[in-house]
Amino acid sequence: MKVLAFVVAILFALPPGQCRAQAITRIGILADFSSVTSDGVSTAASMALQDVPDRDRQLKVETVSADHQRKPDIAANIARQWIDSEKVSAIVVSGGIAVSLAVVGVTGEKKVLSIMSDVALPPRDRKAPTFNWTSNDQLIGLTLANYLVDNGHKNFSIVAPSTASGTALAKATSNVVTGLGGNIIEVSNYNFQGSWSGLRAGAPDATVVVFGYFLNGILDQIDDQKGRLRLAIGSPFFLTDIDKIGRSRLEGAIFATSFYWDANDATRDWAKRFVNARRERSTTPPDMIEAGIYSAVRHYLKALLEARESDADRVAEKMKQLPVDDFFAPNGRVRANGQLVHPVYIVQIKPKNDIRYAGDSLKVLEVIPGIAAQEAACGTPCPKKGACPQSSDQPDCPCPKGNACPQ
Template identity: 35%
Template structure:
């Protein structure tokens, strides 16, 4: 090597060392949080005035507002705004509103739905537009064949409240069943899950009768259930159909002769029915306001605002919105895929769930509860309606990830 080459090499080495020294001496500047606009905007899209308004509706809006208030109304210095709308249980109306929110109004995430057809429409739209959907509707397909990398499902599914309920009750010795099923897709799906679970657990379905949607007179169907030798009568219905069935079953004395169960029951249903009619009914729920000190404190704050105790859906909306805000804070961005990845990384720790987690398929895994409606004499007052019979760990009530049809898993 010549002297000239040596001198040039030494010079380059000195320059490199000086550059490294300057870099090490410079203060580290944190990356600036990245947002598509100067606000984090959350939408609640649900039934505000119809069949599901009591179990979700304005109460879900209030629950989301409570989650936002816990953050002081901001995240990473950005204001958090809340909007809401009524989808009227129509998929086209829900999809149109979601598109408007996403494309024109800067909404980052939409939560609730409480209606599977609306949920599927918005879930697909959110994926296409790189937005987040947080779903409280029941279909297991949200985290199955329809799953996306920008959506998650909270609260309950048709599997947990149909298959899971039937498996637990059959294993407890209630091994003969009669099904009273509302005659459309919702009822058929739950009835099929119940039938599979009963059979797989060594029990028998002795019969099934189907009734039209919105049936005011259930007497002929209940008489068939009453004359069966089944230990359990399962009402695969919801809303007014389930309420009518339970009310009329009590009038027939069916609730004193057999154990009654239903897959889709909410606290507001029991409040409307009254304990005289609903006592003894068993079902699986994701939340009960009087479970512990933490749930009681939060629920009383909710009650002060709504004059009603929260349903599992309303509590779940609070949890989902709160977890979303935690993920935005940790990810330092509102980019949907980055935030959803962070939601799956962070544990769900709040009054709704301790040690919950959002799985790869988007399913939020948490404990659930087998409950029985109290007799009037057992209740201490309004909204004191449930006895918790059994706490069911999340990994026992939700199907294993290995069984998921979600393409993200496969």
């Protein structure tokens, strides 16, 4: 476990002439340090601390970080220790559904605020303020499905894990595809021991949408059918995954992401700062987990400044009231259900010959505005895409019933 010694002074009003000892609060960052995020999450969090104005030095804020090793019991034990012994007032977690549920079980019991980077938990699993900041399977997968059908992809094979969440994602994706006029050729499943039913049928120019992380087996079949099958990745995917699997096997694949470092001037400026901050350890550009953690920690600190206390409910209220306007979520906001409204980028993996400089990995095909991505994630998009106003605040989805946009 590492403690980052970056300190931010937060405005904390005092009665005239009264002096108060400096209070300490800590933000916990839980991630898989052996995987895509590595120690970049710590760098991103420390950058957020540096970017909060240093005012009258009444509240000292630090971050602690730890590797949960993708094990729910380890994640829960660390969260409990942080809250009980280290004055942690908020926990930001990345690592999938099992780890996130374990952490939320502890934060709910202790009434501590939590921010899920890559999971959107249903209301029944929340007993304390909980936010989803960066991505989740439904947001990424269904936004991608909308884009594909709108841009000429008509025949689909869906490959998903043989789990409850995998089955639900396959069903939701099928509903989106058929609702927009596309065709579902088949749905096939795999388990995490490598058993897979395989692609049983084919169609000219079909698109295979893969959920989860069992890509190599699917790629074997797609490699054998070059020119017939196109690959789309429906789950969160990272730049480091391209190197692990091999660019030659993935070139042309399309996926959705909440952040790409080379998307615009603002993302490039922040990415340059990020790389400079950890140059001694790595020069790899940031991915969406690091970018999202920066944005989440920065916004939490702004809310802490406004609330002038670390009470979870008070800070959560301020987080929903304050606008989020940074490179990650320009003109963004936090909805009543704790979901950050932010753009989603539809990107394509470049072939080697198209790469112009280090980190030039993706071609941005389209930028989906935040509220339009939220509509797509419902699985029942509004009659006119983007018709829901940015201030739309339906508790669960912008368009949950009858495809009617709430006002």
